[in-house]
Amino acid sequence: MTNFSTLPPVRGRLKSNVALGPRTWFRCGGQADWLFVPEDIQDLAFFLGECPPELSQTVLGACSNVIIRDGGIEGVVIRLAGGFSDIIKDDDGLIIGAATLDVNIAEKAASYGLGGLEFLAGIPGSIGGAVAMNAGAYGGEIVQCLDWIECLDRQGNLKRYPASALNMSYRHSELPERSIVVKARLKATPEDPELIRQKITEIRTAREDSQPLKTRTGGSTFRNPDGHKAWMLIDQAKCRGLKIGDAQISEKHCNFMLNLGKASSAELELLGETVRQRVFDQTGISLQWEIKRIGRNLPVSNKL
Structure with missing residues (x-):
């Protein structure tokens, strides 16, 4: 300590x-x-x-x-x-604090008649995390709309970086080492606010129909391998509904893990690794985690 x-x-x-x-x-x-x-x-x-x-x-x-x-x-x-959740209109874009929820950005953009950011309504979390992993959903990705970010380095110095400096690819960004994203500017396109809201409603409906939103979950567990859908590989490996303790693979969308009530983090991580092994054994494809796992493990005897 x-x-x-x-x-x-x-x-x-x-x-x-x-x-x-x-x-x-x-x-x-x-x-x-x-x-x-x-x-x-x-x-x-x-x-x-x-x-x-x-x-x-x-x-x-x-x-x-x-x-x-x-x-x-x-x-x-x-x-x-x-203190990091401001949204400021800036000509054809928005300057956004890193803690701003993605769905709030989509809604605010609609109120300004700025299109192209509707996909953010389908991404759980905040824009700082979305930038860090080049998050995407429903045909959109952060790389398509990001103009620049501002970061604090380890000494507290504020620096701005263009999106082109981040080498963004599928679920990947190369942020400056040991830096903290505090702001981002997203580019948009003027559009009829009603059309934008309609797109947001369609995304929300699609999410509600296909994902276990009203549960203790963490979004997509694994990245989609090239040429494959992670959920299909998991389903084919007969992991839909698989449980370890109170951790379960969702029956509704099997690239989502659930905490049914009393699951430990160790149970969730073990469940994910069990799924990875079963998919690899069946297909030779190694699923890569999209969920970030951080922190210290407890001693083995206390895990499960």
Whole structure:
């Protein structure tokens, strides 16, 4: 545990031994040694500049596509929240705080008559995470609309990078090392607001019809391999409905894992690895995790 006296004074919230599970969509996982929720960019920049350089840092947003392991996260967890959720119209685009939920961006763009961002209504989570993994859904990807990002480096310096510097590809972005995305500008196209809202409604309906939205889940578990759909490979390997403890592969969409109530993070991760092994044994295809797994494992005897 890092001694509190070594951490700089901040305007935001800084607490020790904070449970992270309730903050994740799966509703499980361990504690943060320290949790820092900065008030704004200036508060975060000061904290980064004054922090001990050896202090481990982990950045979290909406926690929609993450498994936090049962042993928690060492060092300090930085969680971006309200002070990073502004949406500002900027000519043919929007300048957005990194903690802004993707669905809110789609809705705000519609109110401004800016099209091309409707696909964000189909992506759980916040724009900072979406940029970090080049998230996509329903025919759209972040790379198609991203203009630039602003990041704070480990010393608290604010820098801007064009999208072209991120080498974005399918579910992949190369962010500057040890940096934190705090803003992004998305390009859009003027369009009839009613047509935009209609597209958003169609995406929402499609999601509700095909995905287990009203459950403890974390979005798509695995990336689609080239030329394949992950859910089809999982289904063909007879993993639909597979359970380990209270962790289950969804019956409705088998590229989604569910916490039925009391699943541990270890159970969820073991379930995912079991699915990967079964798919590989049957097809020779190695599924790659889309869900990020972070933190410390508990001793083996305490996992399951």
